[in-house]
Amino acid sequence: MGWVDLHLHTTASDGVLSPSEIVQYAKGKGLKAIAITDHDTIDGNAEALDEGAKSGLEVISGVEISAQFDLGSMHILGFFIDIGNTALKERLSLLQETRAQRNPKMVEKLRELGVELSYDEILHASGGGQVGRPHFAQVLLRKGYVNTVQEAFDRYLGKGAPAYVNKFRFEPEETMELIREAGGIPVLAHPFTLHIPSPHQLDALLGELVPLGLMGIEVFYPEHTKDQISLYKGLAQKHDLLVTGGSDYHGIEANKVEIGIRSRGMKLSYSMVEAMKEALDLNS
Numbered sequence: 099m100g101w102v103d104l105h106l107h108t109t110a111s112d113g114v115l116s117p118s119e120i121v122q123y124a125k126g127k128g129l130k131a132i133a134i135t136d137h138d139t140i141d142g143n144a145e146a147l148d149e150g151a152k153s154g155l156e157v158i159s160g161v162e163i164s165a166q167f168d169l170g171s172m173h174i175l176g177f178f179i180d181i182g183n184t185a186l187k188e189r190l191s192l193l194q195e196t197r198a199q200r201n202p203k204m205v206e207k208l209r210e211l212g213v214e215l216s217y218d219e220i221l222h223a224s225g226g227g228q229v230g231r232p233h234f235a236q237v238l239l240r241k242g243y244v245n246t247v248q249e250a251f252d253r254y255l256g257k258g259a260p261a262y263v264n265k266f267r268f269e270p271e272e273t274m275e276l277i278r279e280a281g282g283i284p285v286l287a288h289p290f291t292l293h294i295p296s297p298h299q300l301d302a303l304l305g306e307l308v309p310l311g312l313m314g315i316e317v318f319y320p321e322h323t324k325d326q327i328s329l330y331k332g333l334a335q336k337h338d339l340l341v342t343g344g345s346d347y348h349g350i351e352a353n354k355v356e357i358g359i360r361s362r363g364m365k366l367s368y369s370m371v372e373a374m375k376e377a378l379d380l381n382s
């Protein structure tokens with residue numbers, strides 16, 4: 099039936115391979131279909147779709163949007179989105195703009211706290227990719243303001259610490275609405291990062307998200323344990339949700355994640371794609 103990977107990042111967000119390169123790479127690994135799910139942007143899709151059409155690999159348009167959630171991180175995947183959808187494009191570019199303003203603001207706050215550093219140093223630490231707090235921590239560590247990365251987060255960069263600047267995010271409801279209005283399927287990504295303490299509470303959260311538009315849950319993910327997988331599978335069944343899976347491959351070899359592998363060498367079946375297509379037909 100074929101193997102797939104429904105969670106991949108390219109240079110359009112924080113991945114290492116360009117959209118064309120990732121299509122070639124997946125093709126070389128013998129995959130039948132992939133989805134491009136860059137953070138808060140759909141910019142890599144057009145190139146990947148093009149390359150997929152040329153090389154005979156099915157490419158599913160997608161996105162991964164970070165939604166507002168207090169406990170942990172809530173990422174929502176969108177599959178089969180119309181990449182020409184204006185509302186989605188506009189809302190995502192707003193996220194990009196606010197993200198670009200966040201890092202200089204954190205530099206400003208650190209300077210007010212007596213830390214001498216420049217935004218250039220942070221950019222340099224990021225090596226030209228998307229800039230994030232780990233790069234701030236690196237610079238603080240190198241300059242001797244802290245002794246560990248953990249200390250950098252505790253004293254300066256963590257949520258609630260004095261140099262922290264809130265990331266602007268959409269509420270889960272708006273995120274899922276944007277995806278559905280662009281013809282897509284909203285799927286809750288890697289549920290373990292929500293940091294929800296009990297299965298019962300996750301069950302309750304799904305009970306809230308489904309009426310708001312949630313259609314699927316990412317059951318297969320390299321970091322999910324056996325127990326988590328069976329929990330998520332059961333919840334998918336209970337809430338009548340589609341099941342998806344992916345590697346979250348960023349092209350960074352050190353992460354030891356390989357494209358198309360859900361965990362311990364196990365592959366991801368194309369049947370997940372067929373189920374999504376069926377769901378879309380039922381919707382239209």
Ligand SMILES: [Zn+2]
Pocket residue numbers: 162173287288
């Ligand atoms: Zn994610």
Ligand SMILES: [Zn+2]
Pocket residue numbers: 105107135162346
């Ligand atoms: Zn991801």
